[in-house]
Amino acid sequence: MLSSRYLHLHQALGLGPMWLNRNAKVIPPAGDAPVAQPQKPAAAQVAEAVRTISASAHHARMAAMAAVQHEKTAPAAATPPTPPTAAPVDAPAPSARTHSAPEDTTKAATATVSDDLPRLQTEARPSEVIIISICPATEDSLHGQLFHGAVGVLLDNMLAAIRLLPQQAYKTSWVKAAPVFSPHPTDEQIQAELPQLARELADTQAKAVLLVGQIFEKPELAPLIDTLCGDTPRFILPHPARLLRQPQLKAKAWQVLKQVRQILN
Incomplete structure (x- = not known):
């Protein structure tokens, strides 16, 4: 029995081909054992998973649309009406003499600009x-x-x-x-x-x-x-x-x- 490592070493050294007995059996090293590849899921399994995900997404989308529609059609909560804002009223421009003022202050205010001093x-x-x-x-x-x-x-x-x-x-x-x-x-x-x-x-x-x-x-x-x-x-x-x-x-x-x-x- 001949180890496969010996064969690889022989080739690496450039010693030419190695002649082996036809009945010789090459034992592969433990580390050279083929690595098991993960099995790909069958096509039927993939299709089933896709259908499951699509159905879940569809149901979620329909539920969201129903909630939005219910929010639109539901009556709004009653809120107190906003009192109307009174339009501003323009104040009258001050006149040179305020006739509505009390008499005692009117005299003091107008006498200094009038020729009608008492x-x-x-x-x-x-x-x-x-x-x-x-x-x-x-x-x-x-x-x-x-x-x-x-x-x-x-x-x-x-x-x-x-x-x-x-x-x-x-x-x-x-x-x-x-x-x-x-x-x-x-x-x-x-x-x-x-x-x-x-x-x-x-x-x-x-x-x-x-x-x-x-x-x-x-x-x-x-x-x-x-x-x-x-x-x-x-x-x-x-x-x-x-x-x-x-x-x-x-x-x-x-x-x-x-x-x-x-x-x-």
């Missing part, structure tokens, strides 16, 4: 002195009080310096309405207001006239001032509003106030 209301009473400005400031007309705010506080302090109480001085203005777009009234307005101011002076029986404001230093107003005051002493002082802006003028004002004090004594 006139200063006066009520003459017996007083030691009469204090006259050329016209009320816009703030005075809006508040209905002449020498409003810090200006009035300073004026009362000036009176206290010559031992006068606020109620001992009658405060008024030559022109009773604040001018628009101008710091001073016109000469025609000043002339037109002279009779009423003369009546106020007579009613107060004042011993001195205090004219506050630089405008009273104008030469063209001198005849009107003489007509108004007559024999009553008159004095020209810087306006308290100007004294707040230019405190250096207080010394000059004090000199005039001392002269007023002498007249009253």
Whole structure:
């Protein structure tokens, strides 16, 4: 008996053909045993498997289609209706003057842009002195009080310096309405207001006239001032509003106030 390994070695060494006895038997090695090939399934088995898979897929597809159809035909769950959205209403454009506003605020809002500023209301009473400005400031007309705010506080302090109480001085203005777009009234307005101011002076029986404001230093107003005051002493002082802006003028004002004090004594 001859191993097949020996035959392969003989061929690999190139020794030529090996002559063997006709009755020799070649024993194959254990590792050379033929490997069993997996058997292919029969055609009938393959066809059966395909039919099984196809049937399963068909049933699954039909079940899915039935579920979708049921979802479409089923009544939808009741949901609360959505309330209709109200269409936006355009707000009216603001007008230059709001007539529906309360009266007290309407006056304050429109007076600063109108030529219809309220006139200063006066009520003459017996007083030691009469204090006259050329016209009320816009703030005075809006508040209905002449020498409003810090200006009035300073004026009362000036009176206290010559031992006068606020109620001992009658405060008024030559022109009773604040001018628009101008710091001073016109000469025609000043002339037109002279009779009423003369009546106020007579009613107060004042011993001195205090004219506050630089405008009273104008030469063209001198005849009107003489007509108004007559024999009553008159004095020209810087306006308290100007004294707040230019405190250096207080010394000059004090000199005039001392002269007023002498007249009253």
